[in-house]
Amino acid sequence: MLKGIAPCLSLDLLKVLAEMGHGDEIVLADAHFPGHTFNDRVLRADGLGITTLVDGILPIFELDQYAPPLAMMAAVPGDKLDPKVEASYLKVIRKHVPAAKTPERVERFAFYERAKKAFAVVMTGETAKYGNLILKKGVTPV
16 A cells, blocks of 8 residues: 555556656546547546546646646537536646646647547546546646
């Protein structure tokens, strides 16, 4: 057992987070996301919500300071976003990164393309519609 590491972070997820370099992205995918379709490196975090994972990840993960570090899928025409989803994510994100800006919204198929290029996809138990979140890794300050 390691001290200071959130128990929601599996050994596989810790390894992936450590292997990522600056500018690499990780997708925290909702339970409906076709992660295995778009990426060969898929981790399972079934039963965990994205806010739980973000709260465990951000104490040990530096967000990019030079490019937008957060992205979420935009609603397809005719759908509506539930603003409570983004608000719940930002509440946890700003606990660790007080100056964090709102996530950029990415069109559905452009989001899929980013998932293909992402370092990894983490399939969660998140059931919120449009609940996917991309984190872009930055450089730890000296």
